[in-house]
Amino acid sequence: MHAVAKHAGVSPMSVSNVINGRRVLPHTREAVLRAIADLDYKPNAAARALASASPVRIGLLYNSPESAFVSALLVGALDAATRFGAQLLIRRFEEHRTLSDILFDMVEGGANALILPAPYCEAASGTGLIERLNVPLIALCSGSELPDMSSVRVDDAAAARDMTNYLIGLGHRRIGFVRGAQNHIISRTRFEGYRLALLEHDLELDPDLVVDGDLTFDSGLGATEQLLSLRQPPTAIFASNDDMAAAIVSVAHRRDIRVPDQLSVAGFDDSPISRKIWPALTTVRQPIVDMTEIAVESLIEILGNPATKEPLATFTTYADYSLVIRGSTSAPGLC
Amino acid sequence: MHAVAKHAGVSPMSVSNVINGRRVLPHTREAVLRAIADLDYKPNAAARALASASPVRIGLLYNSPESAFVSALLVGALDAATRFGAQLLIRRFEEHRTLSDILFDMVEGGANALILPAPYCEAASGTGLIERLNVPLIALCSGSELPDMSSVRVDDAAAARDMTNYLIGLGHRRIGFVRGAQNHIISRTRFEGYRLALLEHDLELDPDLVVDGDLTFDSGLGATEQLLSLRQPPTAIFASNDDMAAAIVSVAHRRDIRVPDQLSVAGFDDSPISRKIWPALTTVRQPIVDMTEIAVESLIEILGNPATKEPLATFTTYADYSLVIRGSTSAPGLC
Structure with a gap:
């Protein structure tokens, strides 16, 4: 069909239209029919179907x-x-x-x-x-x-460790962590990065500062309420994704808590939402x-590759993550 | 293939796997081969290709x-x-x-x-x-x-008129409008709704209050700066979509302008972003x-319908829109 189209100087679609009796301009039909005759092309339904099935x-x-x-x-x-x-x-x-x-x-x-x-x-x-x-x-x-x-x-654990280290570097000592959904392995590995960073800086892991979310915005609202209701609330909260981090910022606004002066917030993913809220989110960029x-x-x-009858060896490809620092994080305030 | 699958009590995929020599469990292979024999099924590449091309x-x-x-x-x-x-x-x-x-x-x-x-x-x-x-x-x-x-x-014009009427009903008299991209017809029809509502209430259409955006968040930032820099800034801004409305809220936060006390903001679409910013957006819900x-x-x-050789009559289906009232709008403050 592509050869006919080329010969006729039209798109393969026009060839298909002519073959299938669909409406085309008269001079297109003429050109296609002439090319079909010149090339002795035999429309073959099966071949056409196979071709369209091959991508x-x-x-x-x-x-x-x-x-x-x-x-x-x-x-x-x-x-x-x-x-x-x-x-x-x-x-x-x-x-x-x-x-x-x-x-x-x-x-x-x-x-x-x-x-x-x-x-x-x-x-x-x-x-x-x-x-x-x-x-x-x-x-x-x-x-x-x-x-x-x-x-x-x-490397989720390394990325979460880097972000936690960044928050510690800003001077935060009480850092809340919002975990992901339990059926996600990241709930374990991102938390592990947080845990390791605290350990490296001899900071105690206070279990009150770790709450479960399920990666939805709504779950982030509840998790934030829980953290901010502590007698000693955190000065920074690191959420396992941006939607939950956006929820933290939203609750802070509602409670008149200034971000980042009174509360730093960090997310994970660098999804579009991270730029569309105010202040924009500091987050881990996953490309x-x-x-x-x-x-x-x-x-x-x-x-x-035709030589793939054998089961393929499994491989893990690591993409580079990076910390994107925006307006939602700063040194802890003196309040 | 489906008949074979049914006869064998397996999925059509298993039949395909057996026919194509892919790995399946021994008892699956046996059942499929028995069904193929029972039904005298002749695998036909063309038929298979056509079937997979038919959806x-x-x-x-x-x-x-x-x-x-x-x-x-x-x-x-x-x-x-x-x-x-x-x-x-x-x-x-x-x-x-x-x-x-x-x-x-x-x-x-x-x-x-x-x-x-x-x-x-x-x-x-x-x-x-x-x-x-x-x-x-x-x-x-x-x-x-x-x-x-x-x-x-x-009906974009009717929806924009309703939203503008709602803002007027709250007491707003200087209402900014952020238009969409020029290559979108909504830039004309949503603006037309805004214009009509002002007209119905004998409010002057101040050309300074109408600025062009292109439906992106970033264009909303610039449009907002322009509106808020007016000698007499608006007390409410209605943007042609939620992304630009989110940008208005973002600029307001940055300038320490309280939404909605000092500035009401309304969007259009009710897309997910409208719930994830604070305050959540009042918007027109398009389902x-x-x-x-x-x-x-x-x-x-x-x-x-096989009887579609003739050109089809064109029809326009109208979906119901609704106003979703959230935290970003209120009566104008007394500042």
Whole structure:
């Protein structure tokens, strides 16, 4: 079809339109019919279907659409797919179905590769599901290395340690920490970074200063109320993601607590929300767009390599994180 | 393949795995092979390819991934696609290419229907492009009715008039307005609603109170600086979308202007950002998820109707908007 299009000086779509009897301009139809005759082209439905079925189709499972991380992830995946000419089949996780059913549906629906963000990659790890799916799969932003899955991630523990060290360096001694959802490995590894930084500076880990959230904005509201109601409230709070950090800033405004003079706030991800609140958030930048691009590119390479009958060796690719310092953090005030 | 799967009591994917020599559990392979023999099934590559090519594949073009409206749109489209079992081919607009080239690419890449959000539907209207593409297409959130395209939208002018009336009802007399990008029809129709409300209340339209933004957060920062630098600044500002309204709140915080006591702020869209800033935004709720669902459902119906050789009549579906009153608006202060 592309040869006919080139010969006729029209788009392959016009060729398809003529072949399928759809409306086109008279001179386009003439040019296509002449090219079909010149090249002795025999339209073949099967070949056309196979050609349109051949592109790389990457399935991506997501959830929590209100989450700023998820919008960043979607945008990153869409960008990378556009750049590499891959198709994305994006599916939202449905609570009433099993992960296994959803992933099999995606593969049966045409996905020939999968990107599985946390926490789904973590849930699938160790279950044998990946082997049964039998398509190349890359885990994205898993909270730790996964023994049976290739992944693209940042070193969450090191990043959280760096951010905590930064807050300690500003002079904070009572630093609150809002953990992530329990089904996310980051709830463990980011907390571990916080714990290590305190340890390195001989600061006591006060269990009252560590509260659980579930990565949603709303859970951040409750966690903040809990921390600010302590008899000795923290002078800084580090949340496991930006949505919860935005909630901390919101509660501070409501209680007339000045950020950062009276309370420093730090997040994690550098998702768009971090710039749109005031003061803008100090946060750990995870380069989600780049990371998704690496995942997409890896999958295209794997699919393009015919020698992949054997199970692939798993590899973990580390993306560089960085601390982004904005207006939400400063030295503790003297109040 | 589905008959074989049913007969064998396994998933169609397992049948595909056996046929294609991929690894499956021994008893799965046995069951599939027995079913293939029982049913005298002849794997046919073409039929398989056609089957996988047959699903509804809706192309969706978007841009400005940092925009809260766009993330809401993506999430809505993904939700609706999941619910209806349609596939989405999502493509980001690339500045260096023409709209025509991108849309033809999407159709050639397998999209058999298109959803075109503003401003792309508006740019395509009247150019004949839609007819040449020759796939069912629905415009989403166009700023007005489009003569040559079916669309799903809210009545932007009526909504903006209602919001302006609400602000007037609170007692505001100097109400600033931040317009959208010039290539969006909403820049005209939402402004028209603002103008009409002032007219109905015999309030003068002060041209100094109307500034141009481009719907981005950053453009909202500049627009706000301009309005707040007036000798007689407004007591309320109504922005054409939530991202720009969030920027107004941000500038107010920075200048130590209390929202809403000293400045009321209203947005448009009710995108997730409107809840995550403090104070939360009073805004016009556009039910993007429902609207995208209507667009997806309409396209599936059109595709499922074989009697669509004739050009379809265009129709405009109006979704109900509503005013969402949150903390960013109040009666003007006495300062």
